[in-house]
């Protein structure tokens with residue numbers, strides 16, 4: 454495909470509806486897991502969507518979801534770097550997250566407990582591991598799609614995914630032991 | 635297969651990323667090795683747990699609305715900028731002809747039937763103006779129709795009819811791929827004195843319309859011939875546009 458000249462306006466809006474809008478849930482889910490809060494996730498998806506609109510020339514066909522999610526993750530990663538630059542020490546996600554949240558009554562229930570344990574443990578994974586896990590388990594992407602989206606070699610995708618699962622397993626079973634489940 | 639190899643492959647087994655041969659080997663090992671089978675079962679449990687218990691976040695409706703609004707604003711801004719930017723350029727170009735030939739455009743396939751005649755006109759004008767303002771006027775530069783026509787092979791799902799009208803004062807300059815209303819079209823470029831003519835060609839439908847008519851100071855002429863729709867848009871007088879039409883139809 455020839456690299457395109459700019460689309461006329463109505464076609465670009467139509468294109469946006471077809472290529473971007475259907476994947477906004479996936480975009481938000483990824484951003485929400487990467488940023489770990491709703492406000493930042495919404496901002497990131499908003500900015501990423503506008504970037505997608507402006508730089509649609511970069512879309513060379515292929516899987517539109519991978520393309521959009523790649524813009525989303527780049528936006529999120531850039532923001533994370535920017536907001537962490539002022540800190541003197543490397544911030545590990547585990548410690549960022551570490552502050553114990555007050556358990557609500559509802560979360561005493563087993564299901565709710567499982568939910569919060571899982572959420573906390575996934576959020577506690579280093580962001581590089583978390584990213585491949587989310588793309589694999591939530592978006593059900595193939596290794597190849599993950600490699601494209603996260604701009605990684607496929608071998609790195611596999612090793613990060615394996616480590617993510619291992620860490621998640623340790624974290625979840627640790628929480629269970631602590632809870633006496 | 636030993637345990638070490640098996641452990642390295644169980645993630646790929648779980649994710650259905652193994653080819654048939656390795657899949658059989660790993661499964662064979664799991665059938666004989668309780669430790670590896672348990673490791674695999676833990677992975678399966680974890681996957682199920684994530685699917686069943688981890689939150690799947692959905693984009694809030696307000697966010698989607700806000701994104702749409704932002705994109706619409708952006709689009710409106712571009713249009714204004716484009717219009718402002720074309721004025722001086724337009725003076726320099728003095729006059730130009732935009733011509734569109736349609737070889738069968740299936741409006742029904744366009745999303746939500748959103749394309750109407752207004753949008754088509756706007757798309758034609760915008761594409762033409764962009765080609766004048768930007769650097770992307772030609773992908774293939776040639777005055778020879780036998781060079782330009784084959785250049786489109788494999789780039790389009792149809793084959794445009796390319797003619798050199800230099801005998802009539804409209805020499806061929808080349809062509810490019812362009813986009814109109816969400817589909818790829820051929821754009822043939824001709825010269826008329828110092829003016830540029832874009833001739834857009836794309837697969838047809840039976841869009842009937844009276845012609846000529848005017849829009850934003852441009853004249854548009856539409857005719858049908860040999861099962862094709864032809865669209866000519868110009869800021870030159872209608873009479874001259876119709877002369878072009880007559881030549882092209884000859």
Ligand SMILES: [Zn+2]
Nearest residue numbers: 637640667670
């Ligand atoms: Zn084994």
